[in-house]
Amino acid sequence: MIRMASAALFVLVVFVGVTVLTTRYQEKLEPTMYEYMVENFQRDTAAHNAVAAILLNYRMYDTMFEALILLTAIIGMKQFLPSAGEFTGGKSGRGADTTDWSGDSPKQG
């Protein structure tokens, strides 16, 4: 109990300390990128919407890797969440005959 409390106190102190330090000593940057994008996005990208201009032209790398993240999530889901037919062994998961819709809840155990 003492160990858990001290660990929680340590985490809280670190959290508060890091938050206070990073908000007190924040570097103020000039908004040059913001001004450039707001002024020039229509001429640069022919988009009528600054968000679309940033997502699809200025920050295209971001969109590409966002799509990759979706693929990664789906690969992980396919790995850890086998479909109904894959348990029975041999029989493929396709087709209505392997799925049983008579009961609402799956059997446990």
Place this chain on the structure above:
Amino acid sequence: MAERSLITQMIVGLLYPFMLLLGFYLILNGHYTPGGGFQGGSTFAMLFVARYVVFPVADMSSEHLHLLQRLFLALILVVPILVLFSGFLAGASEYSGMYLTLMDLFIGVQVGFGLGVAVFRFAFFKGIGPSWRF
């Protein structure tokens, strides 16, 4: 899924083309109005959910959907490298709108198929069997 209501079937059948229309509207107007690829793709994935609500039969392979998703992901990765990063678009600015629409369409279809795989996996998942343990 004991009973399937006729009211649900009729309403979902009525709304189905409008869902498709909303998805295409969000995608194709992505560079004019709020919206874009991800939102339109999520609307496309709603089609799979609606289909599952009225017709919960696993007659569609999630492998095919995943293959299509990977195909469109490859297009998302290849088209900007060829068109945008090579500097072609900076010289030919009349194709900029076409490029934005095309990329929104690719992203939307990719997200739609990807979330469709997720919907099928979760919908037809039965947490039994020897290989599934947390």
